[in-house]
Amino acid sequence: MKTVSILGATGSVGTSTLDIVERHPDLYRVAALTAANNVNALADAAVRTRASLAVVADDTRYAELKERLAGSDCRVASGPEGLREAAAGEADWVMAAIVGCAGLEPVMAAVSAGKTVALANKEALVTAGALMTDAASRSGGIILPVDSEHNAIFQCLGTRNCETVRRLVLTASGGPFRTWSAVAMADATPKQAVAHPNWSMGAKISIDSATMMNKGLELIEAHHLFGLPSDRIDVMVHPQSVIHSMVEFIDGSILAQMGSPDMRIPIAHTLAYPARVESGAERLDLIRFGQLTFEEPDEARFPALRLAREALEAGGNAAIVLNAANEVAVAAFLAGRISFGEIAKMAEEALASRPNTSPASIEDVIAIDAVARRQAQTNLEGAAA
Numbered sequence: 001m002k003t004v005s006i007l008g009a010t011g012s013v014g015t016s017t018l019d020i021v022e023r024h025p026d027l028y029r030v031a032a033l034t035a036a037n038n039v040n041a042l043a044d045a046a047v048r049t050r051a052s053l054a055v056v057a058d059d060t061r062y063a064e065l066k067e068r069l070a071g072s073d074c075r076v077a078s079g080p081e082g083l084r085e086a087a088a089g090e091a092d093w094v095m096a097a098i099v100g101c102a103g104l105e106p107v108m109a110a111v112s113a114g115k116t117v118a119l120a121n122k123e124a125l126v127t128a129g130a131l132m133t134d135a136a137s138r139s140g141g142i143i144l145p146v147d148s149e150h151n152a153i154f155q156c157l158g159t160r161n162c163e164t165v166r167r168l169v170l171t172a173s174g175g176p177f178r179t180w181s182a183v184a185m186a187d188a189t190p191k192q193a194v195a196h197p198n199w200s201m202g203a204k205i206s207i208d209s210a211t212m213m214n215k216g217l218e219l220i221e222a223h224h225l226f227g228l229p230s231d232r233i234d235v236m237v238h239p240q241s242v243i244h245s246m247v248e249f250i251d252g253s254i255l256a257q258m259g260s261p262d263m264r265i266p267i268a269h270t271l272a273y274p275a276r277v278e279s280g281a282e283r284l285d286l287i288r289f290g291q292l293t294f295e296e297p298d299e300a301r302f303p304a305l306r307l308a309r310e311a312l313e314a315g316g317n318a319a320i321v322l323n324a325a326n327e328v329a330v331a332a333f334l335a336g337r338i339s340f341g342e343i344a345k346m347a348e349e350a351l352a353s354r355p356n357t358s359p360a361s362i363e364d365v366i367a368i369d370a371v372a373r374r375q376a377q378t379n380l381e382g383a384a385a
Ligand code: NAD
Pocket: 007, 008, 009, 010, 011, 012, 013, 014, 034, 035, 036, 037, 038, 057, 096, 097, 098, 099, 100, 102, 103, 120, 121, 122, 123, 146, 147, 148, 199, 200, 201, 202, 203, 204, 205, 263
């Protein structure tokens, strides 16, 4: 019996994780579940799975959660302390599915406590990559990639040494605007931008997929997970999202991982690893596709890809600043405050004007993130005035 905790249990990845866990009550027991503020969904899941701890990040919702869970055996906590307890507590396996840099501290708590961490929260690795992989090697913690591309690469690599790898190929669907002109894209609405052709995901990552910042963040994520430099990680647009990524070895062999575009497949892989369990995902019918196609990404229409590569190559605080400006810009776009075209512009401006510092600790990362967010907010308000 494996004991599991889910950080961000009410989100897209969190509910997919619960779905698999609940299919196998003989294999998995739930310890902690967390949410930002959706007390109803959190309490329902806690009761259903007989979780031992439910944590709401927003302290002002504590009393409400306590009331919803009165009479159950589930303990209630809130705020950063509660999130830390959920991350570093009794579970063997922790799903990190909070969105954004907000997940960084709980992820670090889980990694430092030596947990097996199934990592969906790419922003945590993008902002604190080396610090996190160092913490894992000190504590004996294991980071298993949930992001479908990185999970695909992890599966293709198996136990092989990275010295046998010529390059990694991250596949990208191209998002909802793959065939749109730059002019049409500049004024796309949030509704158009969240309508991903193949995947159903949370709002933030859906917008990142539309700008292709998601693939940019994944490039940085791949660097930290697999230790290859930027010039050995390529991006290829593959609109069908059948091949989730590939590894090219020095002998010329290319291994690819395929499956339906359903996050339950990579989640189940990390949950059962190194075994396998039934995930509930629809089986892939290649005959139905008939053809798989591949294209070069267009960095003129999708500048976010170039910006992320520049941030990776610059090192220091660049990825933190890029991520913070992007988080602020995506929230502003979703709130109707800026146009779609302005998202990448805000990220570019932040990268160009950043002070040159390097984080030596998680506290440094959090401080750099906070300053970059404030700067991006100030720029937004300046532009609106
Ligand atoms: P989502 O918005 O659907 O869910 C986010 C979860 O985090 C929710 O449970 C929410 O309550 C919680 N949360 C949000 N802000 C928080 C805060 N400040 N403090 C504590 N908890 C907070 O997001 P998602 O689509 O499930 O994505 C989660 C992460 O997984 C992201 O980093 C995303 O990039 C990554 N990811 C998602 C998918 C996908 O298919 N959805 C695929 C690959 C990677």
